[in-house]
Amino acid sequence: MPQFTYRARNAQGGLVEGVLDCPDRAVAIRQIELQDCIPVRIDLISAEPKSVRRDGAVAPSAIQTLKIPHGQLLVFTEQLGHLLQAGMTLDEGLSILEKRLKQPRVQQMTHALHQGLIEGRSFSQSLSEFPRIFPPLYVNMVAAGEASGALPQILLRLVKHLMQAKDLRDRVQQALIYPAFLALAGAILITVFITFMVPQLTGFMAQTGGALPLPTRILLHIHHAITGYWWIGVIVAAGVIIGFRALVRSDEGRIMWDRFRLVIPGYGRIIRHRYYAQFARTLGTLMENGIPLLRSLDLVSEIASNRFLEVKLREARRAVIDGATLSAALQEQKLFPDLFTDMMAVGEQTGHFAETMQTIADVYERELDRTVAVVSQLIPPVIIVVIAILVGFVVYGILSAVFEMTHSLQFRPQTQSAPLWVEAVTLLPTQSSGDTTPKSVFRIRVTQPSSDYRVLFFRLFFDDKPEQQPELVAWDESGTHVFRSGALGSGINLPSSESVIIPMTGASTVDVEVPGDGKTIRGAYLDWMTSSDVIHPLSADRGDVIPEPFSSMSPLHSPGQDTERFGTVTATLAAETFRITANFEESAAFQFGIEAQPLAALLTFEIANPRIDAPPEVYLNGQDLGPVSLALPELADPGYRGTMEPLVRQMQFQYTGWLRAQKIVPVTSLKVGTNDLIVVNGTGGGAAAIRATQIQLKYLWDKSDYLLKTGY
Numbered sequence: 001m002p003q004f005t006y007r008a009r010n011a012q013g014g015l016v017e018g019v020l021d022c023p024d025r026a027v028a029i030r031q032i033e034l035q036d037c038i039p040v041r042i043d044l045i046s047a048e049p050k051s052v053r054r055d056g057a058v059a060p061s062a063i064q065t066l067k068i069p070h071g072q073l074l075v076f077t078e079q080l081g082h083l084l085q086a087g088m089t090l091d092e093g094l095s096i097l098e099k100r101l102k103q104p105r106v107q108q109m110t111h112a113l114h115q116g117l118i119e120g121r122s123f124s125q126s127l128s129e130f131p132r133i134f135p136p137l138y139v140n141m142v143a144a145g146e147a148s149g150a151l152p153q154i155l156l157r158l159v160k161h162l163m164q165a166k167d168l169r170d171r172v173q174q175a176l177i178y179p180a181f182l183a184l185a186g187a188i189l190i191t192v193f194i195t196f197m198v199p200q201l202t203g204f205m206a207q208t209g210g211a212l213p214l215p216t217r218i219l220l221h222i223h224h225a226i227t228g229y230w231w232i233g234v235i236v237a238a239g240v241i242i243g244f245r246a247l248v249r250s251d252e253g254r255i256m257w258d259r260f261r262l263v264i265p266g267y268g269r270i271i272r273h274r275y276y277a278q279f280a281r282t283l284g285t286l287m288e289n290g291i292p293l294l295r296s297l298d299l300v301s302e303i304a305s306n307r308f309l310e311v312k313l314r315e316a317r318r319a320v321i322d323g324a325t326l327s328a329a330l331q332e333q334k335l336f337p338d339l340f341t342d343m344m345a346v347g348e349q350t351g352h353f354a355e356t357m358q359t360i361a362d363v364y365e366r367e368l369d370r371t372v373a374v375v376s377q378l379i380p381p382v383i384i385v386v387i388a389i390l391v392g393f394v395v396y397g398i399l400s401a402v403f404e405m406t407h408s409l410q411f412r413p414q415t416q417s418a419p420l421w422v423e424a425v426t427l428l429p430t431q432s433s434g435d436t437t438p439k440s441v442f443r444i445r446v447t448q449p450s451s452d453y454r455v456l457f458f459r460l461f462f463d464d465k466p467e468q469q470p471e472l473v474a475w476d477e478s479g480t481h482v483f484r485s486g487a488l489g490s491g492i493n494l495p496s497s498e499s500v501i502i503p504m505t506g507a508s509t510v511d512v513e514v515p516g517d518g519k520t521i522r523g524a525y526l527d528w529m530t531s532s533d534v535i536h537p538l539s540a541d542r543g544d545v546i547p548e549p550f551s552s553m554s555p556l557h558s559p560g561q562d563t564e565r566f567g568t569v570t571a572t573l574a575a576e577t578f579r580i581t582a583n584f585e586e587s588a589a590f591q592f593g594i595e596a597q598p599l600a601a602l603l604t605f606e607i608a609n610p611r612i613d614a615p616p617e618v619y620l621n622g623q624d625l626g627p628v629s630l631a632l633p634e635l636a637d638p639g640y641r642g643t644m645e646p647l648v649r650q651m652q653f654q655y656t657g658w659l660r661a662q663k664i665v666p667v668t669s670l671k672v673g674t675n676d677l678i679v680v681n682g683t684g685g686g687a688a689a690i691r692a693t694q695i696q697l698k699y700l701w702d703k704s705d706y707l708l709k710t711g712y
Helices: 025-034 070-085 090-100 104-118 123-127 136-148 151-208 214-249 251-262 267-288 293-302 307-321 326-333 338-350 353-410
Strands: 003-009 015-021 038-044 422-431 439-446 453-464 471-476 481-484 494-503 507-515 521-530 563-565 568-574 578-580 588-594 600-608 617-620 623-627 629-631 640-644 651-655 658-665 673-680 688-698
Touching (some): 003 025, 025 038, 025 090, 025 104, 070 151, 090 104, 104 123, 151 267, 151 353, 214 251, 251 307, 267 293, 293 307, 326 338, 439 521, 471 494, 481 494, 494 507, 507 521, 568 588, 588 688, 617 658, 658 688
Antiparallel strands (some): 003 038, 439 507, 453 521, 568 688, 578 688, 600 688, 617 673, 629 658
């Protein structure tokens, strides 16, 4: 007759070992139960070897890959717990469930568990053979129940745990139904906008010449990234997944990840409170059934399912071995809240440790229910807010582009019709000769209105870039150069304009030559003049005085040396051009000395590209003298350039040419000796340039200086 060795627990929790002569394992189990013991392990002494593969490895069972729904697991656990609580043995309970539960997979699982008991394995060992059904927490809590003799209570605790987990999942799923529809609709909307609408708006804005707002440019970059570099996103996502799996497989990585899970807002609080309740309930149950404290700590550390918590509990166990109380050891690890350890210390002092742990479990189970309710209610509004922000940003990016396009169309300057004496305007292909930079040529053919008009006033509007300064060339019918202006502009890298008088005797064509693709040329103003219209004072240098159609003020002349006329000294501070902004780091600074205090002083200079409502400001010897006065031409002057800022209804104007600026300088601000003068651009005016800076000092104010005296 076969012999079986067995290990069992008696009613007092003591370990009983022995050998039985029985025909099979079922008889051996019944004999052990007749002795009022619970079998833990039964082994056949003359057991036959298991079937092996040809390579010697144990053949894996197909039931190890078995999986059942979460609801079926909950029913199995609850019914088994009730059967055991009613007084049935584990063997009888599994036999009844195998017949009662009709679901094929559940029957297969129950039969395998029952067969494992017959073969001598413990219930927890049999459960561990189904990793896809029973998680480690389930198996470890059953092992703790077997060790403590409180398996029915542990199973009912598992039922509550499984119901809480199912309730949390159901709450989250129900709460996510509405946000899920919103997320789906938002994802479709964002995809349509980014994939179709943004490129179309970009193309239309490019045709109309408008500039895309920043939100639209961000959406455009996202569109390019998705359509052009989607494969990089796939590679990065795969790399992140592989890296994460490799991280959590290592001990250090798993501990770090489990520690991070505990501090995640909302989710970490649920994990902590669930563990507090499970720890207290399991430890109290083990202690009530006579399991020693150190053994109980070993068992409860296995139900954590968190490597960080396991490490901390092992450190606390070592402290208990060294003589510390459990509450003090846990408080030193800062693993549990103060309320938990304080209540545990009270239980240790009163001698009712197990009952106190059950009370602690009740406290944190109620706290867990409240936390789950709050988190499940917060999830929908958080998701809705996130979706609203994303969709709102996309819609704002689209609408801002539409608004910008509307403004650009509303305030877009209209091209003026050419007069009848302009025969044709053509853009010749880019020309290159030798090693010179290729040039673009705008060719304008004109006819004289009558023989009286022999001079052509030509004003060119352009971006004054250092390497792309334009030049005017006049030709006659034979192709001979009649006039060449030389390079226009000063290379100030700002929008500007220059006026040129072209003698057109015999000439019929004017070319605007500019290095590059010609995009720096913005427009031109042409008008015929008679010879009498050209006014040139004798005291002015040739080329300094050009009559402007919209202004009677001639360009400013800067004398090379100080001059004195009628008691007024005119001194040039700097004839060259300076670029200025609203920052003092990019201002124009001058120093000049005076030998005597004047009666009056006037600062004068020319400025290009000023904002007319924010003229430059002057500082003299650290004192703010305020803004200068600009001599503005008529508003019909094409030099005015209006810009409309997004969401601002007021247009801002700058003058893309040279204007005269003047400022009366209080003589009290001047001092005998060296004076420091600073010119900065007005706030919001951007960049500008000044040139021909001079100051006039009035020393004599006697009317006799202006009287004509005759001799006697």
